[in-house]
Amino acid sequence: MGCPWVMTRLDLDRICAARPLINPVFLGTPFSMCEPLGERLGCEVGVKLETANPVRSFKGRGTELVVEGLAGASVVCASAGNLGQALAWSGGRRGLGVTVVASRFATPAKLERIRALGARLELVDGDHELARERAAAIAASDGIRLLEDSLDLETCEGAATIGLELVESGIPFDVVLIALGGGAMATGVGQVLKELAPGVEVVCVQPAGAPALTLSWRERRLITTETIETIADGVAGRRPIPEVLADLLVIADDAVLVREESIVAGMRLLFEQAGLIVEPSAALGVAAVLEDPDRFAGRRVATIICGSNVDLTAHRRWVSP
Structure with a gap:
């Protein structure tokens, strides 16, 4: 094909x-x-x-595929806001534990929506690259799936x-x-x-x-x-x-x-x-x-x-x- x-x-x-x-x-x-x-x-x-x-963005198309194979598991991602919302929505509907790491300087409306969708939100005092590093550290220490946008x-x-x-x-x-x-x-x-x-x-x-x-x-x-x-x-x-x-x-x-x-x-x-x-x-x-x-x-x-x-x-x- x-x-x-x-x-x-x-x-x-x-x-x-x-x-x-x-x-x-x-x-x-x-x-x-x-x-x-x-x-x-x-x-x-x-x-x-x-x-x-x-979730008001295209990101749900990808997070739906991510969570498809994660029954009963937990997942963490770094996000500027849209991926985090999508993962919270997709994971929440399947009973997954979702952690989102974001910069505390991210758009407030995006952060509020991540919380409203039931994800655990952790904020870092830096930009998105620092959030990526922190998400990777959480995945390693907790033994959970790390979702890396664009790499996965x-x-x-x-x-x-x-x-x-x-x-x-x-x-x-x-x-x-x-x-x-x-x-x-x-x-x-x-x-x-x-x-x-x-x-x-x-x-x-x-x-x-x-x-x-x-x-x-x-x-x-x-x-x-x-x-x-x-x-x-x-x-x-x-x-x-x-x-x-x-x-x-x-x-x-x-x-x-x-x-x-x-x-x-x-x-x-x-x-x-x-x-x-x-x-x-x-x-x-x-x-x-x-x-x-x-x-x-x-x-x-x-x-x-x-x-x-x-x-x-x-x-x-x-x-x-």
Whole structure:
């Protein structure tokens, strides 16, 4: 079924087999053309909406696969907020013990929702990389499953089911813009498109204030950064995972960086032209078009709205004229 030249860790047969294991509440998300948004951007824009589910992000597709084989066990993860909510939801429905480690500087709305979903939340006085280290330490000391987003194949292949739905939508498109953080969604969706729709250009988008994986892709070697400065907390990592970079080098046609002001402008356009309240990470695709309109002019572009867990006070400030 797959194409042997697409040599990554991911497997199209496993991705197709994953769908029956994922709760239907995360599947079949809307994908439609948004004419008002396209008119403002100078191209045709299709919006794949991954926010109309209990955790308001695409992460539940992956956590459903993770918990499928963990009957009666416990699991820990580090999260900027969305993965933690998804794991709490998926694990809680199956009676699993879920621990989430996050930065105490994470979006408060995300942290509150993790607690509300029943997970044990531990906060660290540092960024997401410190949370990753603490989660690994808990897993080792307690002898429980460590879920590592983007490294664990379930997170990538769960996200890849978005790609299956894009291909099956019947809406042809020339390029897909994918928010790039840890890389699960980019590698997953990109894998499916390279195998089933190889003519589609796969463009990953990352904030200029959190550029580590994009810089690594460009240099074809791991590059870490010392600091992060972006409102797009959902994609704010400093240390790329080697296995993810290897996959990304196979499936990504390009990786671009966008400015903070473009992310804010993208959020405003999605609110004004599509009626969508999104978190900054979900506006990266629109930001990419805003920064390079000639590249996308007249083309049919798909962008994945990957999450809407946003502090509403901050959102009102960002989208206000």
